[in-house]
Amino acid sequence: MNQSKSDSRTRLLDATLKVVRQKGYCAARVDDICAEAGLTKGGFFHHFKSKDDLALAAAEHWGEQVTTFFETAPFQALDDPYERLLAYVAFRKSLLEGEPHEYACFAGTIVQEAHETHPTLSEACARTMNAHAQTLEADIEAAARARGVSADARSLALHIQGAVQGALILAKANGAAAGAECFDHLRRYLELLFASPQQKHRTKRKRS
Amino acid sequence: MNQSKSDSRTRLLDATLKVVRQKGYCAARVDDICAEAGLTKGGFFHHFKSKDDLALAAAEHWGEQVTTFFETAPFQALDDPYERLLAYVAFRKSLLEGEPHEYACFAGTIVQEAHETHPTLSEACARTMNAHAQTLEADIEAAARARGVSADARSLALHIQGAVQGALILAKANGAAAGAECFDHLRRYLELLFASPQQKHRTKRKRS
């Protein structure tokens, strides 16, 4: 009892993340997820009333996992916001190890695949992506202030997320090394943005 | 007669691109594609021996469409390689109009979704992505030479593709405007890269 809201339930959520990151949402069979979690369908439908319901809960679960994973990552120990931002990129680059499903983004995969077929699910995943992006904003703002450049923190944080998602796709397409090079470019962009005191850079461009 | 290799076949290929960009590969039913093409399943299996076979042919078709689409795009009229490169980014940004399935990338969608489940299909799509990226290399090299900076054209071209893919995901997640901002960042990166004559920038970083 207890184990805080049933152990099987979180095992199902973890299994969902794994299988969906491997095969995508549509191709992820309920039986696959059950097998991964060491359950049968009867047990599954005791915890979730449908596959979509499970996916929604898994999106929440993914968001929480990502949050704690990056909150407790070693690069957070750095003092300088700018260095911490670069270290974030380096850390994400270092995650490109092993099989694609180990570094793939659950949220990005689902947004890509299920945007039109499962709008609510896609939106839930979009929220986790945005929440994660938001964790970068404070450092971006602080770094910009410290270095005398102006930057739209929200826009830049989202761009970083976009670049990360793109790097993951490239890693799938051309191997982890190709994805890693994208992170190098992203780092260089940040370096150039924050290392030009002679001229203010506006990262946001509203329509005139 | 004939319409050169059967009109229905290309209609099926076009329908495949449309439906897959909407719903993803797994969720795209053969019947959906047939309905979109104005055929029945009997006719479909006369032209292709399986859904996977169709997808492979559609990947080729996508590659050809992309090639001619960008070859004949207005921005190609520009003379300066650097301006043409920036115009490419602006052009891609301008494509973020209408519904997501109108600007989504068939190849990117499939690489993301089918990397582990359909390796050959994923590789075919990866090839079209790489081929498209390669079309930027000449301009990158020329622009770098003209401006006295050193750049790994292949790496930068791939990064641009990655950034584009990421922008498309962000557009799905947060609306077209969010994707557009990513293209602004990408443009700024190129501007900063190519506008620093005082210092050589290395865009490629091999492990030591």
Next chain:
DNA sequence: CGCATCATACCGACCAGTCGGTATGTATCC
């Protein structure tokens, strides 16, 4: 007992792929 947590067995819809058939050429030989 009563409730929660599962397993087993099964249903029904859906869907990729098959198959028999038709309609329209088209090539060939008389």
Next chain:
DNA sequence: GGATACATACCGACTGGTCGGTATGATGCG
């Protein structure tokens, strides 16, 4: 020309398997 023979293109009913979901029962715990 026209009759035979064959190819191409397509239809639509059907099948066999898959998969989300259900029904029911077993087990254990308080």
